[in-house]
Structures are given as structure tokens and as C-alpha cells.
Amino acid sequence: MQRTMGALLAAFSVMSCGQKATTTKNELASLGGDVAARVGAETIPVSLVAKVAAEQRVTPREALHRLLDDAIAANAARERGLDRSTPPSWRLTASRARLTADKLLAEAKLAGPPTDEEVAALSLDYWREVDRPVAVRTIHVLVKRPKELTPALEAQDRAFAETLRAEVLTATDEAEFKAKAEAAPHPPGVEIVVERLPPFTATGAVTEGPGQMVLPFAQGAHAIANPGETSGIVETTFGWHIIRLIERLPEERMPMESRRVAFTDAAYARRAKRALDERLAALKKANSSHILPTAEQLTRELFSVETPAPQ
Numbered sequence: 001m002q003r004t005m006g007a008l009l010a011a012f013s014v015m016s017c018g019q020k021a022t023t024t025k026n027e028l029a030s031l032g033g034d035v036a037a038r039v040g041a042e043t044i045p046v047s048l049v050a051k052v053a054a055e056q057r058v059t060p061r062e063a064l065h066r067l068l069d070d071a072i073a074a075n076a077a078r079e080r081g082l083d084r085s086t087p088p089s090w091r092l093t094a095s096r097a098r099l100t101a102d103k104l105l106a107e108a109k110l111a112g113p114p115t116d117e118e119v120a121a122l123s124l125d126y127w128r129e130v131d132r133p134v135a136v137r138t139i140h141v142l143v144k145r146p147k148e149l150t151p152a153l154e155a156q157d158r159a160f161a162e163t164l165r166a167e168v169l170t171a172t173d174e175a176e177f178k179a180k181a182e183a184a185p186h187p188p189g190v191e192i193v194v195e196r197l198p199p200f201t202a203t204g205a206v207t208e209g210p211g212q213m214v215l216p217f218a219q220g221a222h223a224i225a226n227p228g229e230t231s232g233i234v235e236t237t238f239g240w241h242i243i244r245l246i247e248r249l250p251e252e253r254m255p256m257e258s259r260r261v262a263f264t265d266a267a268y269a270r271r272a273k274r275a276l277d278e279r280l281a282a283l284k285k286a287n288s289s290h291i292l293p294t295a296e297q298l299t300r301e302l303f304s305v306e307t308p309a310p311q
Contacts, residue, residue: 036064039071040287069280072287101272108271114260118270122263128207130254130262135199135207137247138221139174141181144191145239160187161233161240168242169230177244199249207249217241 037044044067053063114122123131143161146153167184171177174196181194198208204218213221220234224245231243254262 037068037071039068042071044068044071072283104272104275105268107275108268111271114263114267116256118267119256119259119263122266122270123259126263130259132207132252133201134222134251135201135249136221136224136245137197137199137249138243138245139177139194139196140217140221140241140243141168141177142193142195142238143240144193145237146189156187157190158233158240160190161242164192165230165233165242168244171244174244174246181242196246199247214238217243221245 034046035043036046036049044064049060049064049067052058052067053060056063056066058066141164143157143164145157164181164184167180168177171180178194181192186192197213198206198211200206200211200213200218200221202218202222204213204215206212214236216236217234220231220241221243224231224243227245227247229245231241231245234241234243
């Protein structure tokens, strides 16, 4: 998050006015040849895009967009007489960006502690940690729905699901549930899946890691009264399920004031990011930028191997 903020903040060290794009042959030669993009009168060479991509471990496309933001800020620096060299001083841009970051964060803090609205918004993003409703942990056996379902196949598979339920109903634990389900004689062509699932809420949201259960399955699981009991047949788009409730996890709700304290830094960061986005929009509106049609092909040619993914 800090690295992303830093890259974006580089575009906002100062405000600037737009300039018309003009590039001479001599300028192109001094930049090392091919040009990837222009911002006003400034050109961004492909070699610089390649260097930034390699050093920051991002794709050439991402590196180019970061340099575009930096060039916008550099234009502003030149307008104020802070930089007279061509191409612009990226060190100057970076140092002023750090000052801008500090200023935006200080302004965010001066606005006071997180508001109820900010706490509510952050609670939606981090509900697993601060506002988790009741969840259930289950194991189930699924009779998979065939790709081409005829009335005869539907009747057969539903009947087999009922047979499976009778088999697993007397299982005393998860291992026996799984063994009984897998041991039941299967009609030809019928596929079953037996799996233990992570906890999920009544709306199907998984509480330990990513994922989402389909709503009929989630509702069927939450309708089971006690751990160790088994559902009736629950039908979903995947097929017919028999669900065994393993554990019901009580809700965990952090008090509002505790959340306000926990979310303080995140709320300040969001305020600063919002201010930063507003400045970026204003600067982009005031400065013309153009990515040359050949830029992407040129950057690809500079990379004989795939650029490492961001860490």
C-alpha cells in the first residue's frame, strides 16, 4: 500500500499548466532513440520505461503510467523554475512527492478522528476481523448435476441423494460421514464429491479466506439446529447436497469505539488518498499526455524475458 501511494504521490508535488507537445530529432537522439510517450513538451524514452519496470518489478505498461504521472509533476516543477534540465530530474520529483505525502497525511490527521461513516466503510472492508456474523463449519456430500439433465436423470440422482442421506445419517464423526458416502453404491454415470468446507455466514460469505457459497446451500446449512445433525436434501445449481453441521461459530462484533481506534491509520490513509486522487485529476486535466502507438511494441522488444510480477 505504501509503495502504491508513493508512486501516485509523485504526480502531486506541485501544480502546473499544460504545454503543447513538441519534440525535435536532437531531443530524441539525446533520449536514446525511440520515444514511448509525451507529456506536454516532455518525452519519455522507451529505455527509461524498461529501466523503471526492471527496478520496480512491474510490467512495462505500469512503469510507463508511473512515469507519465511523474512527468506531469515535473512539468509543474519547471514552470516554477525548480528544474531546468531536460529530461526532468526524477530525483526532484521524488523528493517533492515525499513532502506532498507528508502534507496530505498531516491534513488528514488535522480533520480529526475517524467519523462514524469512515468507520462503517472500513468495517465493510474488514468485516471478518471486526463485524463477523454467526458462521457454520460443515462437511457435505454432493451428487453432481449432469451437464445434460433429463427428467429421468433428475429423478435417478435425487433418489440416489436420498439413499446417500440415509447412509450418512448414522455417521458419528466427519471421517465416518466421508467413508459412508464414498462407500455407497453409485448408479452408472453419477459423480459425488465429499468435502469439508471453511466457515461461512448465512449469506454464504466465507469467513476464513476468500470464497462465496451459493445462497441455497448457505441457508440450508444454517438451518441445521445442532452440531452433528444432518440436513435434508439441499438442491443448488451444482446438484443435490447432504450437509452435516460440524460447528456453529458465534458472532464476533468489535464495539464501535474500538473500531474507531483500530481504523485510525487506515482512515487517515484513505483521506490522504482521496486528496491525492483529486490533485491527480486536476493535473491530468491541465496537462496533455499521449502514449505513442508504438510504445507497447517497443517496450516488449526491450524485454527478452517476462518482467517479474510485483512483490
